[in-house]
Amino acid sequence: MATFKTEIKVRFQHTDPAGILFYPRYFEMLNQVMEEWFDRELGYDYKSMTIRDKKGVPAVHVEADFKSPSDLGDLIEFTLIVEQLGRSSCRVRVEGVANGQVRLTARLTVAFASMTDRKSQPWPAEVKGRIEKFIEESGAEATS
Numbered sequence: 209m210a211t212f213k214t215e216i217k218v219r220f221q222h223t224d225p226a227g228i229l230f231y232p233r234y235f236e237m238l239n240q241v242m243e244e245w246f247d248r249e250l251g252y253d254y255k256s257m258t259i260r261d262k263k264g265v266p267a268v269h270v271e272a273d274f275k276s277p278s279d280l281g282d283l284i285e286f287t288l289i290v291e292q293l294g295r296s297s298c299r300v301r302v303e304g305v306a307n308g309q310v311r312l313t314a315r316l317t318v319a320f321a322s323m324t325d326r327k328s329q330p331w332p333a334e335v336k337g338r339i340e341k342f343i344e345e346s347g348a349e350a351t352s
Contacts, residue, residue, distance in 0.1 A: 209332055212248075212287070213286065217230050228280075229278040235270070236267065238270070241286045249342070251334070252335050262324050263320065266318065267318050268318065273313060281290070282314075288342070289302075292343075293340060296328040299316070300316050300342075314317055
């Protein structure tokens, strides 16, 4: 099983007046993690997916636990693992850690969909094959 890791530095734009990461910014960071995963590991960058192919991976379910505050300047390492992979969906678990402390744990379910008719579609075979490498060993294939 492979894991995907990427780092995001907490910038001024991410913080509230107290210099603490404003929690909605975590959702933007989660999207950035997904975008980087698709680009660097799955070989299907968002520009090709959205502009050329008119496809997308909208989140259909998100849950998050904010474990500890992050401050301006913190470098958060995000780790992504696939929990379930279905015909047109994928559930991932993402953990953000900075300075040895868990800051965020999240689960996202995304669906591969057409931007034209806004309906889910099966994953392209080569993308699905690459996603499978990230499935947690105790995880199971889904059916949706």
